[in-house]
Amino acid sequence: MPAAAINASIAGLGKAGITREATPPARELARLAVLDALADAGLTRQALDGLLICRTSAATDKDLGLDLQRTLGLRDLALLEIVLCEGASAIAAIQQAALAVSAGLATTVACVFADAPLVPGKRTSESFGRIKSPSGIDGLRYSAGLFGGAAIYALAARRYLDHYGANEEALSSVAVAARQWAMLNPDAIFRQPLTRDQYFAARYIAEPLRLFDCAIPVNGGIAAIVTSRERAADLRQPPAHILSMAQGHPGTPDARGFERELSTGGRIAAPALLARAGISVGEVDQLQLYDAFSISTLLSLEQYGICGPGEAMHFVADGGIAPGGRIPVNTGGGHLSGYYLQGMTPVAEAVIQARGAGGDRQCGKARTILVTNEGGRFDYHAALLLGQAEHWS
Amino acid sequence: MTLPPIALPDEASLPFFKGLAHGHLSVQLCGRCGTAQLGNPECSDCGSTALDWRPASGRGTIHSFTRIHIAYHQAFADLVPYWTGLIELEEGPRLFGRLLCDAGVRPRTDGPVEVVIEQLGDEVFVPNFRCLADHRQGEP
Numbered sequence: 257m258p259a260a261a262i263n264a265s266i267a268g269l270g271k272a273g274i275t276r277e278a279t280p281p282a283r284e285l286a287r288l289a290v291l292d293a294l295a296d297a298g299l300t301r302q303a304l305d306g307l308l309i310c311r312t313s314a315a316t317d318k319d320l321g322l323d324l325q326r327t328l329g330l331r332d333l334a335l336l337e338i339v340l341c342e343g344a345s346a347i348a349a350i351q352q353a354a355l356a357v358s359a360g361l362a363t364t365v366a367c368v369f370a371d372a373p374l375v376p377g378k379r380t381s382e383s384f385g386r387i388k389s390p391s392g393i394d395g396l397r398y399s400a401g402l403f404g405g406a407a408i409y410a411l412a413a414r415r416y417l418d419h420y421g422a423n424e425e426a427l428s429s430v431a432v433a434a435r436q437w438a439m440l441n442p443d444a445i446f447r448q449p450l451t452r453d454q455y456f457a458a459r460y461i462a463e464p465l466r467l468f469d470c471a472i473p474v475n476g477g478i479a480a481i482v483t484s485r486e487r488a489a490d491l492r493q494p495p496a497h498i499l500s501m502a503q504g505h506p507g508t509p510d511a512r513g514f515e516r517e518l519s520t521g522g523r524i525a526a527p528a529l530l531a532r533a534g535i536s537v538g539e540v541d542q543l544q545l546y547d548a549f550s551i552s553t554l555l556s557l558e559q560y561g562i563c564g565p566g567e568a569m570h571f572v573a574d575g576g577i578a579p580g581g582r583i584p585v586n587t588g589g590g591h592l593s594g595y596y597l598q599g600m601t602p603v604a605e606a607v608i609q610a611r612g613a614g615g616d617r618q619c620g621k622a623r624t625i626l627v628t629n630e631g632g633r634f635d636y637h638a639a640l641l642l643g644q645a646e647h648w649s
Numbered sequence: 650m651t652l653p654p655i656a657l658p659d660e661a662s663l664p665f666f667k668g669l670a671h672g673h674l675s676v677q678l679c680g681r682c683g684t685a686q687l688g689n690p691e692c693s694d695c696g697s698t699a700l701d702w703r704p705a706s707g708r709g710t711i712h713s714f715t716r717i718h719i720a721y722h723q724a725f726a727d728l729v730p731y732w733t734g735l736i737e738l739e740e741g742p743r744l745f746g747r748l749l750c751d752a753g754v755r756p757r758t759d760g761p762v763e764v765v766i767e768q769l770g771d772e773v774f775v776p777n778f779r780c781l782a783d784h785r786q787g788e789p
Contacts (some may be wrong), residue, residue: 268772350678384667390654390656390657391656391659392658393656393662393665393744394656394745395657396656396745396775398654398722399653399655399656400718400734400745400747400749400777401653401721402722403717403720406719407717407721410716411734411735415712415713418758419758459660459718462715462716462717462718462719463715464715465717509693509742510742510744511685511693511737511742512743513741532651599735
């Protein structure tokens with residue numbers, strides 16, 4: 257049986273907050289982001305018949321739940337779910353929306369993520385050191401003092417650097433490139449120049465990861481409106497077509513003979529994603545990668561075959577992924593210098609680029625854009641290929 | 650003393666935690682394919698449920714490590730910065746544990762360690778790992 261065709265585009269993009277200042281709680285940011293996305297697309301809320309909600313793995317129904325439907329005054333929805341796939345939730349939700357739209361289960365679906373970790377008087381590490389369920393052997397991570405994402409990704413970074421004989425210069429190249437892109441993005445949080453010396457002078461969070469190897473937490477929400485290509489063509493914004501989508505979840509054992517830290521779900525998703533679109537990786541114009549930590553960018557470049565295993569350190573050296581480099585990567589500054597709204601950060605930047613709305617950071621080529629999401633200890637991965645409407649009609 | 654969040658044993662990992670309380674580290678061995686593992690209800694490799702807990706040697710190597718510079722939890726406030734990592738036991742499985750380093754010894758990827766079971770509370774035991782002096786240690 258041939259693969260079912262995906263007929264879906266991202267037709268609206270909305271945001272709320274995206275600030276280091278205090279904000280209303282996540283559910284209110286989610287509401288505002290959906291309304292902003294509808295306005296962006298030129299739609300009213302009556303046009304929505306689907307709502308897919310993403311939240312951080314530590315959030316509960318009290319923070320952001322199914323009652324967002326009532327908060328938004330949405331009636332008679334055909335699709336409503338919370339999509340939980342850790343860092344991969346945003347793309348997982350967009351994929352589900354695209355499938356539903358393609359199968360005729362819904363016509364116009366809002367996918368929204370929101371989080372408000374920054375609370376006055378509370379340290380950021382309290383929000384990001386949140387404990388999941390410390391059960392079974394994996395629960396030993398907390399008694400071993402491994403809280404939050406930084407500690408876990410630090411283990412991956414150490415393993416990567418030692419396995420391939422690299423040093424922290426490789427990480428610094430990623431962080432500095434992200435900042436160079438962010439300086440071109442008025443919506444980025446960190447826009448002042450970052451030199452290599454400043455990078456190395458910053459404090460360690462979890463060695464070898466320093467401050468600028470880690471995502472910038474913000475309070476904010478982002479929503480994307482998914483609808484069919486035909487409907488999208490009639491709306492206000494140039495649509496970003498969903499050309500292809502894939503997930504990859506390795507389930508790698510924590511045992512000798514496996515390299516859980518060096519082989520992400522991108523290894524599984526990449527060939528499927530490209531084959532479904534009928535293109536080679538060389539035809540991808542830009543990469544919007546989930547880069548909550550600098551090491552993730554290096555791994556993703558390798559998993560997607562942009563460069564070979566262990567070669568990313570050379571690829572990113574000398575401005576390889578900075579503006580004017582070999583290929584545009586995380587053109588809004590990514591999580592590192594832009595803002596950390598988990599899987600929605602790379603999605604939003606890809607949509608902006610596909611529309612040609614990137615201003616100073618707009619890339620000459622934005623016909624085909626890879627977007628990735630990553631969650632867990634490289635356990636959960638989801639990806640999209642987005643295409644510029646004029647090129648892929 | 651504030652206790653760190655303690656792993657809650659589930660059915661499959663309960664013997665591991667009971668073993669710690671008796672002073673030994675243990676691993677599961679699959680009776681069918683021989684794969685060593687930790688806390689699985691069935692073999693991660695062949696699916697057999699014939700898994701038996703056996704004492705482990707307590708020796709292993711560092712798969713990866715880090716030094717944490719932020720006290721995310723009160724229990725670690727006095728330890729910051731501290732070494733911790735992912736240990737590969739001689740038998741094969743990996744688990745998280747704090748790394749204890751004598752003066753002049755630093756953790757090294759693939760460097761040797763041995764288990765030190767630490768009692769944190771009445772019935773709370775955690776596996777830490779001592780970094781062994783290693784002829785490949787180059788730096789002080």
